[in-house]
Amino acid sequence: MTGVAVVGAAETTQLGKIPDLSQIQLHADAALNAMADAGLKAKDIDGIATAGSRPTDLAHYLGITPTWVDGTAVGGCSFMLHVRHAVAALNSGQCSTVLITHGESGRSGIGREGFARAPASLSGQFEMPYGPMGPPTLFTLPVLRYMKDYGMRPEQLAMVAVVQRQWASMNPRASFQELITVEDVLASKMIAYPFHLLECCLVTDGGGALILTRADRAEDFPQPPVYISGTGESVETPMISQMQDLTSSRAFSVAGPAAMADAKITHSDVDHLMVYDAFAHLPIYGLEDLGFCKRGEAPDFIWAQNTAPGGSLPMNTNGGGLSYMHSGMYGMYAMQESVRQIRGTAAAQVNDVNISLCLGVGGMFGAAGCVVFAKEPG
C-alpha cells in the first residue's frame, strides 16, 4: 500500500473525433471533469503533472498554483510514472492534491505539437534513413522474431484484436463496437507485414485526468476511493533496433514486478488487467513479461479466451487501443478503465474487481509504467 488514493477520475466528455477542441482544451476538459468528480476546483489543486504538453502550460491554463510539478515525458505510459511520482510527493508532503492530465488531438491535429526525430539523434542517424514511418513500422519490428522463436501463428496475433473487440462491443463509448473474426482481421489491409489494419491501434482525439490525495483524506470525497497499491517504472531504449531482447520488453520486466512487489500481491490476486495495446503483440509481451504466462505461452492463453469476457483474467476491458480509443498516448485511458472497474462503473463491468493491474508502454518498447489499483486501503 502506498498511502495514496485516486479521488477523481474522468475522460473528456467526448472521445473519437473532436475537431472543435484544441489539444490543451482536451487536457482541460478532462481535468474539469475529474475536478467535478472529486468535488474540487483548480484552487484546491497544488500538484500538477502532464506529458505531451508542458505542465507550465496546463497550470497557467487551468489556473493552478502548484508547489509540485512533474513533466516526465517518456511516451504513452508517462501518466503511470506521474502516479508513481505523485505517491512520493504526497507522502513527503510536497503537495496535498495532485492533478494528472492527458489530452491529445491525435486524429484532428488541432494545436498538436509534433514529435519528429532530429536527424542528428541516434534514431535519426541509425533508424530513420531506412524508411520507418512511425509506430506501425517500428513497434511492430520485433514480432517476426517472436513468431519464429515461439511458433506463434498469424491467427493467434489476430485473436488479440478479436477478443478486444468482444469487450468493445459492450462499450457504447468505444470507437469500434462491431464484432470481428480472425478471418476479418487477416483480410484487413496489410499495413506493415505481418501487421494488418485491425492489429494496429486507432488514431483518435480525447483526454483523461486523475486526482490523487493521501489515503487518510480519501474518504472525504464524493466518490469511493480507489487506492494505489503499488507502482513501478523503467526505461530501456529510444531505438527499437537496440532492444535487449526482441521477444521481451526489459522495461516491462522491471516495472511490472516492481509494482507487484510494492503492492505485495501475487498473480492470483489480480482480478483485472490492463496492458497498453498500441499493436496486437503488446498484450502478448505484457502477459509474459508480467509473469502471467510463461515465455511463448501468451498466444495460446489469449487464443483459449482466458482474457475474453467470462475468462479467468479479463484484460483490456474497455476494448483497448485497438477498439476503444488511442489518441497517441493511451496510458491514461488504461488507468481510467482500471479505476472504473474498481469503482464498479465500467461499461463492461467485471464482477468483484478488488485488484486491477495496469501496465503502460512508452515510445516503442522504450519505457514502462505500472500501477496496481485496489478497492481496499490494505
Next chain:
Amino acid sequence: MTESLRTLPVPTPETQHFWDGTRDGELRLQQCSDCQHTYFPPRPFCPQCSSRDVRILVASGRGTLESYVINHRPHKAFDGPYAIALVALEEGPRMMSNIVGCEQTPEALQLDMPLQVTFEDTGSDIHLPMFTPTGASS
C-alpha cells in the same frame, strides 16, 4: 547522381567515425579495451562498463536477418512495399537497415538468412550501410 529521398543522418562528433567509415567501405563498430564489449550505436564510452578506453573495430560485414516488417504504405524514397530490417551482426550488435538485391516479400526474406553489408551512396556525402543476401547476385 540525384540525391536520395531518404531522411539522411546528420553526424555528430561522437558518430563521425562511423559515417567516415561507410564512405570508405567499412562498417565501424566500437569495442571496449577494458571489458572487450563490442557495441553499436557509437558513443565514446562503453555502455557495459562505462570505460572511456574504447577503440574502433571494423566489422566483418556479415550478419543474419533477425526480424523485419514490410511497410505497405507509400514512402517517397521507395518503390512499392519495402522491408525495414533488423540485422544481427556477427560481432554481436544489432542494427536497423534495408535488405537490397532481394525481393521484398516474406518468401524471399527468411529469418536468420545470412547477409553481407554493402554501402549505398546517397549522393550527399552519406553512404548508408545496407545488407544483401549472401550469394545473391548484385
